[in-house]
Amino acid sequence: MQLISFSATGWESWDVAQQPLIREQMPVLIDDDLLLEDAPGVPRPAVFVNQWLRELPLNGSPAPRTWQNSAGCLRDWLTFLKGRGVSPLGSRTELRAALSMYAEYRLGGKLKDRWDPTTWNLNMGILSSFYTWARDEGIAADVPFSYRVGRRMADGVLVEVERNLSKLRTPRPHTTIKYLERDFAELFVRGLAGLGPDGEPDPRYRGRGGPQRGDGRPRVVQWSASTGVHTPDDLRGAAAAVPSAEATRAVSAEPTENGGRGASCVLPSGSVW
Template identity: 50%
Template sequence: MVLFYFSSLGWAGWDVSSSPSIREGMPVLIDDDLLLEDDHGPSDAALISQWLRELPINGAHGTRTWQAYAFAMKSWIEFLASHKVRVLASRKDLKDGLSLYAQHRLSGDIGDRLSSSSWNMAVKIIAAFYRWAAAEGRVNAEPFSYASQNTVAS
């Protein structure tokens, strides 16, 4: 999986009729096989890239936010792929995948661990992708949702 940030520099030499309508600095994910679709439709990376391109119209205006969202989704998609699970797998497979991902990110190898706040942000981002996928008709229902809770020590 390759994550890069779009630049229109030199677009006139790309054999296209006009400048691509992708914002400068927008993250783009490409599968290692460079295919944008397969027998199931758009590749997982292409689908996530489509969602990433819509972030600015959904309230995420800053490039750092886009980068954080892209990195969280890249990590998620790579983890799922390592377990032979597609991004739009069944609800059960995705819930099982999230459980394994939590174990990996919270108590796995030191280099893979996230702090609790980073984990909460990653799950919030992943859940936002699936909300979008459900709204777009890509999945029948969100496989899981993110709910934050504030606790007060007494």
Template identity: 50%
Template sequence: MILHYFSSAGWEEWGLYERPVIREAMPVLIDEDLRFEDSAGPRPTVVMNLWLRELPVSGAPSPKSWRTYAQALKGWAEFLVARGIPVFAERQRLRDALSMYAEYRLSGPLEVRLSPASWNLAVKTLSSFYQWAAAEGHAPTVPFSYVRQSMTRPDGARVEVTRNPATVRTGNAHATRKYLEKPYTDLLMNALAGNNPASERDVSFRGRETGRNAAVIGLALSSGCGHRSSRT
């Protein structure tokens, strides 16, 4: 499948009566044979492109988001085609394909693996696409299931949220935070104090308030905010 980005440059030579009403840089998915329909009628790429063109008025105004969503659709469609499964197959067949796709993307060959966050974005993209396609009469069903859960907001209010079980857990913020090792904290403290790496006065230093700067950052480091304990 080809991923093209639309440009209206030279549209006057395309044999059209007016300029196409398509946003510049809008992703366009095209089958390898460059056809949008065959004897069976319009191909799934036609529906995918319709959905992509509605993104700017569906909560995704950024061209970067359009590209990300188009790439997610492209990867999914190519996976299905390679296994002879239609994009708009019946629900159970698509759910079986989704199970295979999750294994492929999360534990398959290294070159195709996605991080948990990227996988969740792909699931969100496919879920939004199939919900839209079903509502517009293009797809017979939505292959995802959804679970309603109650959660408490910081203000104490209880709200209902919908979760897609196809998503996976991502790391907590504290688990992915980067810490400075001790040699780097020592280097930082020396720099703030106007010293060289050997803790001796750096005569070329031109900063001010070295004592204050070192004291503030030293306090932050001693509280555990910036470095990893030697016991970990």
């Protein structure tokens, strides 16, 4: 299937009465044989896809890049269905089976064909939008997706939202941070060393130990133990805060009724269990 960008340049020589009502840079899909109908009055699926694409600017998508992404998604989907003998406007049961195979193809197939979860979700959103439009226009019998209705707050108002169940859950952005920006990392290291932003000794610095917390360990030792960031001084402080083996005793609970192992912990020798 071919994907081109429309241009009205030279339309006067096209043997048409007036300029086509198609926007500049609007993507157009057409089969490799350059035909739009299987027979007179029997349009191919690409005709309906092109109609949906032309309406994107009226449905909240004014950017040409969005049109291209949508056209590329539909092109890949139509090509996949054609290779398996499935009509893009067929029954819901058949299309859902094809979507299941498409997920295997895009998420577990060859490396060159795989998509990451974000790309997969983007494409599922585009397909869902197309099939919803096709159903509303009477072109398709139903939408081959399942949805779950939920509620969320928007501007202080509780509204209902639909979630496409074919979309994958992705981690929140802050959980994917793997490094610090260079300027912030330099400031962070200087702070640990007792230096100010300019690299000069900070007169307010009182050592790495800092004030004690309720458990007797310095704040920096607690912070290092919880984050995994350690310096030699932190490790020495943490080692000093750990009680010796002679001052502790191990306590184990009885096995649970279902055969599980009882919980165990370490207590100070003078504590009462």
